[in-house]
Amino acid sequence: MSAQEHVHEHVVKAMLREAGVPVPRGVVLPPDTRDFGAAGELTEPLVLKAFGPQLVHKSEAGAVTLGLRATELPRAAARMRERVPHLAGFLVEEQAAAGVELIVGLVRDAAFGPVLLAGLGGVWTETLRDTALRLCPVSEPDARRMLASLRAAPLLAGSRGRPPVDLAALVKLLLAVGGPGGLWERLELGEFELNPVIATPDGVTAVDARYLPA
Ligand code: ADP
Ligand code: MG
Incomplete structure (x- = not known):
């Protein structure tokens, strides 16, 4: 049994800022x-x-x-x-400007170890279960492939006259969490979840952060 508690949101966000992940x-x-x-x-x-x-x-x-x-x-x-x-x-x-809400998380697979999760976030996470998983560390092409594999990919690419989100910033965020030297190497997992990360044409912001050390 774990005696740990969730780390306060603002403490996780300070860690994120340090790791190069934009937070409000x-x-x-x-x-x-x-x-x-x-x-x-x-x-x-x-x-x-x-x-x-x-x-x-x-x-x-x-x-x-x-x-x-x-x-x-x-x-x-x-x-x-x-x-x-x-x-x-x-x-x-x-308050971050409205955009596409994504979930980015880390889960520990019993056999394979830390796994990066990315998908459609906010209220749609549970309903649509549109997520991609890759073993850490993920490479930049891996991160791009994860995003491209989502059913929500057209939302990121821009559709119905809306401009595409800042994909480079989103890929950078994925790498800061699950890439070489990323947060996955330093966290005691547990549970780690950014939901939502809001992506707009101007950048990305992690507006919620949840971390439960193992
Ligand atoms: P919880 O997931 O614990 O209910 P959140 O911190 O995710 O709480 O806040 C709920 C919702 O409010 C988010 O999914 C997001 O849509 C919105 N939200 C929260 N913080 C911000 C922020 N700083 N900027 C913009 N939207 C936000
Ligand atoms: Mg949330």
């Missing part, structure tokens, strides 16, 4: 804070999230509020405190 700019505030001044340096719209050891599926727990102005933070936080018992703190971060 954000500030961390204590659970009882009334002063949201520190969020003043962030660009609106803002996202308010609660974090805590019990908070694994935040949306279901009412622990994510999107589309806020800085002046709306105190009220949104007060409401979140009522909905979410035992919250350990707040993460206020910049």
Whole structure:
């Protein structure tokens, strides 16, 4: 049995930033804070999230509020405190522009070891199960082939007049996680999941990060 707990989202995101994976700019505030001044340096719209050891599926727990102005933070936080018992703190971060939501993760196969997973993310992960798997370390051509193999590949390539997402940035992210020297070498898996990574024509951002060490 593992005695480990999920690492707080902002701690995982600091690790990601270090590894070259783009994450939203954000500030961390204590659970009882009334002063949201520190969020003043962030660009609106803002996202308010609660974090805590019990908070694994935040949306279901009412622990994510999107589309806020800085002046709306105190009220949104007060409401979140009522909905979410035992919250350990707040993460206020910049809201990434809408795009294609992907899942990128690492799983440990009992026989083969760390495996990189990439697929359609957000609300579609469970429903459509559109994912690709490769043993780590993946090469750049591997990463490109994983993305090309998805049924969602046309969404990435641009369709119905929409421009393609920044594929080079997406491939770079996959390599930072599962490529040579990537995060897979340093993490104790466990469970590691970025869902979603939002891909747009201008780049990629990992807006959620979950890590449960083994
Ligand atoms: P959880 O998966 O624990 O419910 P998330 O952090 O993934 O919580 O947030 C839920 C949803 O809110 C995400 O799937 C994404 O669509 C959106 N979201 C969360 N954070 C951001 C952000 N910084 N920018 C844009 N969208 C976000
Ligand atoms: Mg999520």
